[in-house]
Amino acid sequence: MERVEFISQEAHFNADTGIRTETMMLNMGPQHPATHGVLRVVLYLDGETVVKAVPYIGYLHRGIEKLCEHITYQQCLPYTDRMDYLASICNNIGYILTVEKLLGIEDAIPERAKTAEVILFELGRIESHLVGIGTNALDLGAMSAFLYCFKERERIYDILETVCGARLTTSYPRVGGLPLDLPDDFEEKVRNFLKVFPGTLAEVDSLLTRNRIWIDRTKGIATISAEDAIDLGLTGPALRGSGVPYDVRKAMPYLGYENYDFEVPVANEGDAYSRFLCRMEEMRQSLRIIEQGINNLPDGPYAADLPDVVLPEKELTYTRMESLIRHFVLVYEGFKPPAGEVQHAVENPKGELSYYLISDGTGKPYRMRVRGPSFVNLQALPNMVKGRLLADVIAAIGSLDIVLGEIDR
Amino acid sequence: MSSDFDSLIEAVNSAYPGAVKERIEYRGETTLIIDKDRISGVCRHLKASFGFTFLADLTAVDYLEIRTPRYEVVYHVHRFGPEIDENIRLRLKAEVEGDNPKIDSVTHIWSGADWLEREVYDMFGIVFTGHPDLRRILMPEDYEPFPLRKDFDVRDREASKRSFERALREGDN
Amino acid sequence: MGVNSNSLLGGEGFITTTIHAFANWGRKNSLWPMPFGTACCAIEMMGVFASRFDLSRFGAEVARFSPRQADLMIVSGTITYKMASVCRMIYDQMPEPKWVIAMGSCTCGGGPFDSYAVVQGIDEFLPVDVYIGGCPPRPEAVIDAVMKIQKKIDLEGAPIL
Numbered sequence: 001m002e003r004v005e006f007i008s009q010e011a012h013f014n015a016d017t018g019i020r021t022e023t024m025m026l027n028m029g030p031q032h033p034a035t036h037g038v039l040r041v042v043l044y045l046d047g048e049t050v051v052k053a054v055p056y057i058g059y060l061h062r063g064i065e066k067l068c069e070h071i072t073y074q075q076c077l078p079y080t081d082r083m084d085y086l087a088s089i090c091n092n093i094g095y096i097l098t099v100e101k102l103l104g105i106e107d108a109i110p111e112r113a114k115t116a117e118v119i120l121f122e123l124g125r126i127e128s129h130l131v132g133i134g135t136n137a138l139d140l141g142a143m144s145a146f147l148y149c150f151k152e153r154e155r156i157y158d159i160l161e162t163v164c165g166a167r168l169t170t171s172y173p174r175v176g177g178l179p180l181d182l183p184d185d186f187e188e189k190v191r192n193f194l195k196v197f198p199g200t201l202a203e204v205d206s207l208l209t210r211n212r213i214w215i216d217r218t219k220g221i222a223t224i225s226a227e228d229a230i231d232l233g234l235t236g237p238a239l240r241g242s243g244v245p246y247d248v249r250k251a252m253p254y255l256g257y258e259n260y261d262f263e264v265p266v267a268n269e270g271d272a273y274s275r276f277l278c279r280m281e282e283m284r285q286s287l288r289i290i291e292q293g294i295n296n297l298p299d300g301p302y303a304a305d306l307p308d309v310v311l312p313e314k315e316l317t318y319t320r321m322e323s324l325i326r327h328f329v330l331v332y333e334g335f336k337p338p339a340g341e342v343q344h345a346v347e348n349p350k351g352e353l354s355y356y357l358i359s360d361g362t363g364k365p366y367r368m369r370v371r372g373p374s375f376v377n378l379q380a381l382p383n384m385v386k387g388r389l390l391a392d393v394i395a396a397i398g399s400l401d402i403v404l405g406e407i408d409r
Numbered sequence: 410m411s412s413d414f415d416s417l418i419e420a421v422n423s424a425y426p427g428a429v430k431e432r433i434e435y436r437g438e439t440t441l442i443i444d445k446d447r448i449s450g451v452c453r454h455l456k457a458s459f460g461f462t463f464l465a466d467l468t469a470v471d472y473l474e475i476r477t478p479r480y481e482v483v484y485h486v487h488r489f490g491p492e493i494d495e496n497i498r499l500r501l502k503a504e505v506e507g508d509n510p511k512i513d514s515v516t517h518i519w520s521g522a523d524w525l526e527r528e529v530y531d532m533f534g535i536v537f538t539g540h541p542d543l544r545r546i547l548m549p550e551d552y553e554p555f556p557l558r559k560d561f562d563v564r565d566r567e568a569s570k571r572s573f574e575r576a577l578r579e580g581d582n
Numbered sequence: 583m584g585v586n587s588n589s590l591l592g593g594e595g596f597i598t599t600t601i602h603a604f605a606n607w608g609r610k611n612s613l614w615p616m617p618f619g620t621a622c623c624a625i626e627m628m629g630v631f632a633s634r635f636d637l638s639r640f641g642a643e644v645a646r647f648s649p650r651q652a653d654l655m656i657v658s659g660t661i662t663y664k665m666a667s668v669c670r671m672i673y674d675q676m677p678e679p680k681w682v683i684a685m686g687s688c689t690c691g692g693g694p695f696d697s698y699a700v701v702q703g704i705d706e707f708l709p710v711d712v713y714i715g716g717c718p719p720r721p722e723a724v725i726d727a728v729m730k731i732q733k734k735i736d737l738e739g740a741p742i743l
Binding site (some may be wrong): 039059060062078079082131154 | 646
Binding site (some may be wrong): 057058061063065066067069070099101102104156230231232233234244251252338341342343345352354356358360366367371375376378379408409 | 435438440462463465466468470471477483485489490496498500519520521522523524525528530534545546547548549556557561563566
């Protein structure tokens with residue numbers, strides 16, 4: 001591991017005051033409550049002012065990209081959950097869409113599956129923003145907002161649980177559509193969420209948006225200009241908070257997002273408060289999308305009619321020999337996309353998530369590359385906190401809304 | 410969109426003769442194979458003259474025993490359109506030889522390439538000349554192998570254990 | 583423990599017990615966890631502390647991020663070799679008596695990550711009291727583990743000094 005100098009770097013003698021000062025090195029993390037996981041930042045301080053901040057990452061590097069080279073395409077799906085685990089369902093859908101593009105079967109996916117995926121994707125976005133805002137507030141000392149946010153998250157967990165049986169790590173859709181039809185009470189649960197959630201959102205809004213302390217702690221803090229944000233490759237609220245209206249859902253629509261009516265919220269100041277406002281408004285827009293989705297959820301098949309890709313129905317594997325063999329081959333060898341490579345981007349809650357898959361014609365990916373938005377977004381941290389106070393580092397990390405599972409992979 | 414790329418390739422080739430070696434179209438995506446020695450110039454040209462201001466991704470692939478040269482460094486560059494739905498994405502590839510792999514850094518063109526290039530160095534051992542701070546990013550500093558190379562076994566934990574034991578012994582985290 | 587109320591003592595009740603039993607009774611009902619959260623399980627652990635599952639019902643809601651103030655380490659999330667020395671250092675910094683919960687498959691045995699970077703079970707370098715399986719375990723399982731720790735303290739106790 002890299003050795004960090006714990007001894008003071010340089011000493012200055014101020015002749016006017018007669019005081020000798022030194023730059024102090026402070027090690028923050030990797031086990032620190034406000035680093036949202038295992039981020040480590042080495043801070044060089046002049047009094048309380050940050051002279052230099054150096055992030056160190058990799059404390060959660062598990063080798064997902066390498067592991068995926070040894071398993072079939074379907075088996076990679078559970079690993080994608082464990083990258084951005086605050087919005088697993090978004091990672092899952094992003095991966096599924098990439099494999100579907102690699103197979104060239106996007107047009108065969110039934111509308112019912114696509115609409116359900118849009119609804120779940122937006123639920124995932126709300127889920128992630130709730131933690132983003134809740135923990136950002138918690139780090140800055142506002143505990144109640146965190147509790148309200150987590151209360152709502154439990155409601156989303158309930159919906160996910162009825163759909164796929166898991167609360168957090170969903171591994172839900174499959175290549176070619178949904179593994180099972182949506183449960184009967186799905187629509188009712190989503191409608192109930194649509195009814196209840198605006199109330200909580202208003203509560204969080206009234207707790208924070210015009211809260212004097214919150215504004216003092218976030219306004220003008222951790223600013224980044226639009227040029228710098230683009231240059232660094234920031235995406236998501238971190239980019240839109242600086243006034244750049246880039247959203248993959250509009251820029252390169254997938255899952256039929258072009259048919260939904262929603263706005264891309266943009267704020268211009270580029271500070272922590274702008275990013276907070278973007279997240280709040282994005283949740284409202286997500287509600288609009290979910291409402292349109294649930295109103296137009298079509299009946300019909302939930303998985304594509306592609307015997308080479310989609311598993312046969314469970315009932316048939318028990319009763320028909322051909323289905324059993326097909327099931328066995330699909331599980332054991334996996335489907336084999338033609339040799340080629342694709343990249344597919346989705347607008348994850350934290351920014352652009354893209355998968356880059358290379359197939360060599362076998363059942364296992366030759367290379368799977370994940371571009372996690374947090375990885376790139378975190379690069380902005382040293383610029384954001386330079387010359388600011390130590391306490392602002394916490395606000396900056398919180399407002400970037402990083403998740404270490406995705407940074408380290 | 411493809412007609413756009415025709416004029417783009419022409420312009421790049423007239424500025425850097427022979428820089429674009431090949432063009433591949435697959436699943437609606439365009440890939441340009443760029444001469445390795447010109448990658449930095451081509452990228453600067455794409456950013457300055459064609460508005461590819463955003464580096465979406467930078468990674469590498471190891472084609473051990475499949476192709477020579479062994480490595481490919483892959484760039485995904487992006488242009489924001491005047492309208493929110495007029496965006497263009499382009500994939501650039503540069504082939505890098507297996508012995509002593511080296512390629513020019515693009516950090517001076519997109520500063521966001523900094524960590525991405527460090528990750529490629531960490532995982533593949535490809536050296537980016539001109540990178541301001543090229544050292545390991547995900548694996549510990551004293552780790553020797555390059556994990557994403559195809560000749561490295563995914564379950565080989567020996568180097569990690571050595572690094573862990575050294576950290577325990579020296580109390581250095 | 584025995585409870586008595588003796589009129590000779592003016593009706594003020596008193597309890598007879600040993601110091602050992604009394605101290606362990608206190609320890610078990612006021613566990614101060616040190617949440618060593620690294621990955622997905624940490625989110626479920628936050629869920630345990632938050633509104634619906636509310637770990638304070640078991641006296642263990644005072645999450646301390648300083649190891650010197652904690653006696654229960656909940657290791658939740660994948661531990662890589664890079665992180666393992668940190669984990670061990672934090673464990674060493676906790677004062678005795680201390681207990682460890684390994685939350686989730688990764689901490690129990692590496693989970694799905696059989697790779698070059700991941701420790702295949704934190705018991706390679708830490709003594710673990712309770713293992714919780716699951717990827718991630720449900721909050722109820724975490725509560726169950728805390729109750730098991732309480733039971734363990736009750737049965738085995740720990741020296742007072």
